[in-house]
Amino acid sequence: MEPVKVGLLGLGTVGGGTVTVLTRNGDEIARRAGRDILISHAAAKAFRREAIEGIDRIPRISDDPWQVVADPEVAIVIELIGGYSPARELVLQAIENGKHVVTANKALIAKHGNEIFAAAQRKGVMVAFEAAVAGGVPIIKALREGLAANRIEWIAGIINGTSNYILTEMRDHGRSFDDALAEAQALGYAEADPTFDVEGIDAAHKLTILGSLAFGIPLQFEKVYVEGITRIEAQDVSNAEEFGYRIKLLGITRKTERGVELRVHPTLIPARRLLANVNGVMNAVLIQGDAVGPTLYYGAGAGSLPTASAVIADVVDVVRALTTDPENRVPHLAFQPGELQDLPVLPIDQIETAYYLRVQAEDRPGVIAAVAGILGEAGISIEAIHQQEPGEGDTHVPLVMLTHRVREGQMNAAIARIEALGSIRGSVTRIRVEQLAG
Amino acid sequence: MEPVKVGLLGLGTVGGGTVTVLTRNGDEIARRAGRDILISHAAAKAFRREAIEGIDRIPRISDDPWQVVADPEVAIVIELIGGYSPARELVLQAIENGKHVVTANKALIAKHGNEIFAAAQRKGVMVAFEAAVAGGVPIIKALREGLAANRIEWIAGIINGTSNYILTEMRDHGRSFDDALAEAQALGYAEADPTFDVEGIDAAHKLTILGSLAFGIPLQFEKVYVEGITRIEAQDVSNAEEFGYRIKLLGITRKTERGVELRVHPTLIPARRLLANVNGVMNAVLIQGDAVGPTLYYGAGAGSLPTASAVIADVVDVVRALTTDPENRVPHLAFQPGELQDLPVLPIDQIETAYYLRVQAEDRPGVIAAVAGILGEAGISIEAIHQQEPGEGDTHVPLVMLTHRVREGQMNAAIARIEALGSIRGSVTRIRVEQLAG
Numbered sequence: 001m002e003p004v005k006v007g008l009l010g011l012g013t014v015g016g017g018t019v020t021v022l023t024r025n026g027d028e029i030a031r032r033a034g035r036d037i038l039i040s041h042a043a044a045k046a047f048r049r050e051a052i053e054g055i056d057r058i059p060r061i062s063d064d065p066w067q068v069v070a071d072p073e074v075a076i077v078i079e080l081i082g083g084y085s086p087a088r089e090l091v092l093q094a095i096e097n098g099k100h101v102v103t104a105n106k107a108l109i110a111k112h113g114n115e116i117f118a119a120a121q122r123k124g125v126m127v128a129f130e131a132a133v134a135g136g137v138p139i140i141k142a143l144r145e146g147l148a149a150n151r152i153e154w155i156a157g158i159i160n161g162t163s164n165y166i167l168t169e170m171r172d173h174g175r176s177f178d179d180a181l182a183e184a185q186a187l188g189y190a191e192a193d194p195t196f197d198v199e200g201i202d203a204a205h206k207l208t209i210l211g212s213l214a215f216g217i218p219l220q221f222e223k224v225y226v227e228g229i230t231r232i233e234a235q236d237v238s239n240a241e242e243f244g245y246r247i248k249l250l251g252i253t254r255k256t257e258r259g260v261e262l263r264v265h266p267t268l269i270p271a272r273r274l275l276a277n278v279n280g281v282m283n284a285v286l287i288q289g290d291a292v293g294p295t296l297y298y299g300a301g302a303g304s305l306p307t308a309s310a311v312i313a314d315v316v317d318v319v320r321a322l323t324t325d326p327e328n329r330v331p332h333l334a335f336q337p338g339e340l341q342d343l344p345v346l347p348i349d350q351i352e353t354a355y356y357l358r359v360q361a362e363d364r365p366g367v368i369a370a371v372a373g374i375l376g377e378a379g380i381s382i383e384a385i386h387q388q389e390p391g392e393g394d395t396h397v398p399l400v401m402l403t404h405r406v407r408e409g410q411m412n413a414a415i416a417r418i419e420a421l422g423s424i425r426g427s428v429t430r431i432r433v434e435q436l437a438g
Numbered sequence: 439m440e441p442v443k444v445g446l447l448g449l450g451t452v453g454g455g456t457v458t459v460l461t462r463n464g465d466e467i468a469r470r471a472g473r474d475i476l477i478s479h480a481a482a483k484a485f486r487r488e489a490i491e492g493i494d495r496i497p498r499i500s501d502d503p504w505q506v507v508a509d510p511e512v513a514i515v516i517e518l519i520g521g522y523s524p525a526r527e528l529v530l531q532a533i534e535n536g537k538h539v540v541t542a543n544k545a546l547i548a549k550h551g552n553e554i555f556a557a558a559q560r561k562g563v564m565v566a567f568e569a570a571v572a573g574g575v576p577i578i579k580a581l582r583e584g585l586a587a588n589r590i591e592w593i594a595g596i597i598n599g600t601s602n603y604i605l606t607e608m609r610d611h612g613r614s615f616d617d618a619l620a621e622a623q624a625l626g627y628a629e630a631d632p633t634f635d636v637e638g639i640d641a642a643h644k645l646t647i648l649g650s651l652a653f654g655i656p657l658q659f660e661k662v663y664v665e666g667i668t669r670i671e672a673q674d675v676s677n678a679e680e681f682g683y684r685i686k687l688l689g690i691t692r693k694t695e696r697g698v699e700l701r702v703h704p705t706l707i708p709a710r711r712l713l714a715n716v717n718g719v720m721n722a723v724l725i726q727g728d729a730v731g732p733t734l735y736y737g738a739g740a741g742s743l744p745t746a747s748a749v750i751a752d753v754v755d756v757v758r759a760l761t762t763d764p765e766n767r768v769p770h771l772a773f774q775p776g777e778l779q780d781l782p783v784l785p786i787d788q789i790e791t792a793y794y795l796r797v798q799a800e801d802r803p804g805v806i807a808a809v810a811g812i813l814g815e816a817g818i819s820i821e822a823i824h825q826q827e828p829g830e831g832d833t834h835v836p837l838v839m840l841t842h843r844v845r846e847g848q849m850n851a852a853i854a855r856i857e858a859l860g861s862i863r864g865s866v867t868r869i870r871v872e873q874l875a876g
Contacts, residue, residue: 296736
């Protein structure tokens with residue numbers, strides 16, 4: 001069959017990786033796809049030619065992405081510029097020009113996916129975005145196709161490698177957050193401005209996508225509850241360990257009778273769970289389906305070649321479906337466009353979970369009773385409690401508890417009452433706890 | 439769109455589960471697939487009607503599977519009878535009649551897949567078999583589609599739940615193989631005749647399929663090296679633990695410059711690997727791709743509803759590709775039929791791996807030196823060695839070693855020399871060791 005001609009926007013980390021993988025593995029890929037995939041036209045503002053294996057095989061490279069999306073030879077546009085603009089405008093123009101699109105841009109899909117998919121639907125073209133979640137791990141394919149027979153019950157994922165690296169370092173070496181972040185930056189795992197990663201925003205982009213694919217709801221990034229890892233202290237990591245838990249930054253989405261949960265926050269999970277043993281920059285997503293039970297998908301969530309792996313797999317998928325009737329293609333959000341449901345997204349105070357609490361309590365009789373009394377009155381059972389020995393001269397000691405499950409609104413009210421106690425110093429540290437059992 | 443009519447062969451564990459899942463989740467599945475999937479005709483010798491939710495919605499049930507494969511209304515035949523015959527003849531007849539086939543039958547695909555896929559290719563129909571490997575885990579989809587950009591380097595999988603359950607019990611509770619097997623049988627995890635599972639044959643069927651999908655080679659079940667777990671002793675499990683390893687029954691396939699490895703055997707793997715922490719009846723497959731690096735896929739490898747999940751996902755896939763040109767469909771063995779390569783499969787004495795060795799050595803000076811001397815002369819380095827204290831009155835004590843990597847033929851020669859030593863009692867226990875690092 002004829003080679004497929006592809007246009008490439010962006011020659012940075014992932015763009016360069018895509019050129020490299022297509023160069024190295026082009027023959028192997030063609031043996032699978034049944035035809036050659038050629039990058040016929042690329043655009044990038046600036047790029048390191050010497051760092052990209054196979055760059056010389058691209059016949060046209062300019063600095064104008066609009067030429068690529070207008071190129072009549074190009075059947076598929078790969079968008080690897082990142083960010084909202086001009087990525088959004090370029091993708092919409094490519095669609096308008098009848099081109100299929102492959103993108104790794106999680107921010108774009110999470111924020112503008114509804115608009116982009118509607119445009120693609122009208123033009124009968126595909127927009128593929130496997131690389132947008134968990135990098136090289138084919139998690140979108142698993143969820144949209146592999147688990148198509150299931151009612152998805154919940155998903156919990158480690159979907160930000162930077163945060164997972166920092167939390168792993170904090171646990172393995174007793175480091176502080178600041179130290180671990182500095183190391184992640186030195187190693188290139190974290191950006192100079194790490195906000196997107198450590199504040200949970202990147203994970204929230206990905207969770208938005210997973211939630212829509214799981215439950216057939218529109219993309220609603222602005223409704224995700226987002227809490228990062230910047231306030232996790234070394235003592236919380238070691239306290240969790242003593243209770244038999246590890247702290248991970250999870251993206252969690254769950255369908256309940258009252259609505260859908262969409263939340264990103266640090267979470268204590270039992271140390272024996274596979275997810276608790278996903279370390280360093282690796283990602284993993286645990287999906288609970290009603291028929292299949294729990295399944296887990298693990299791999300590199302970022303990086304040049306892993307992300308390129310997902311981008312090129314999408315290109316192969318698109319190539320295979322070029323001649324398929326649009327209504328027989330896998331729907332963008334897993335469910336047919338007319339079958340999306342606008343289920344309510346629960347505000348965080350409506351979700352139910354267990355909690356790890358740490359308070360600085362005055363070291364005198366009656367304080368534990370006062371704290372426990374407040375929790376008891378709020379109907380919150382304590383599962384485990386641990387009070388540390390005071391250091392010399394300390395008037396306050398850390399009091400650490402695990403609670404049973406409770407609605408977050410109730411917990412907030414109880415925490416406010418605890419913080420008002422004269423015998424408590426500062427605010428209550430609260431980290432949610434999930435068992436992740438099927 | 440019109441509903442798709444499906445014929446079902448077999449109403450046992452998986453067949454019943456398929457009816458149940460289609461009944462419970464039919465609406466959800468149709469919201470994804472864009473059309474209803476109806477079982478219009480089923481055949482089974484005997485079945486427990488009261489145990490199958492939704493059985494009454496099937497308009498025709500007989501005991502004659504040949505009627506189903508001949509039914510002109512049926513577009514897709516689901517084969518869930520199992521075994522080689524008449525499954526093979528029924529599948530070939532269904533193909534001959536122009537029907538697409540979905541099967542969970544790993545034995546059939548491993549042994550007769552080449553013939554079946556060739557027949558399907560001639561008739562332009564699809565044969566889907568996601569449920570044949572790792573039950574509900576969409577591992578075939580991941581390998582064939584999700585990782586299509588990669589040169590696969592190796593795969594290592596826990597692909598037999600019964601064996602994994604037994605090995606988990608042996609480790610967690612210090613049980614003997616016989617005790618753990620008896621428990622697995624009592625719980626229904628092992629058959630009355632457990633040979634297929636504990637001797638590695640079931641795993642070899644699945645590994646045959648994974649190897650072909652990974653490397654584009656024909657299915658060659660008869661060339662798989664197969665060794666089960668029946669000779670694993672409790673002391674080997676605890677010795678492995680002391681060295682920081684766990685014993686798992688792995689299916690391993692690897693492409694080397696000299697050929698492809700296809701082997702099923704108990705394997706020591708580092709305890710910190712995710713795969714080492716896959717316990718009970720769960721399955722997991724670790725795939726190393728050159729671009730993506732390691733990815734892992736975990737979930738239930740058997741059972742009624744998990745396997746049905748994969749069967750129905752296949753049906754949805756087939757439905758989506760009904761109107762696709764055959765040459766644009768995903769090839770049965772991942773690579774285009776004309777692109778399969780007949781790479782040599784390496785005999786086991788040609789593979790290279792590290793080893794755990796246990797010998798009963800006479801408790802006197804010079805014996806360790808004699809054993810170590812033989813290994814040294816064979817060019818085999820010892821990485822760790824441990825000699826246990828003799829019990830009262832014991833003349834021989836277990837001497838346990840981990841070696842560096844060596845060609846198995848060399849190891850066999852060294853073992854023969856060790857067994858010929860007068861100071862050694864009985865035969866040498868040898869378990870292969872894999873690091874599973876990328």
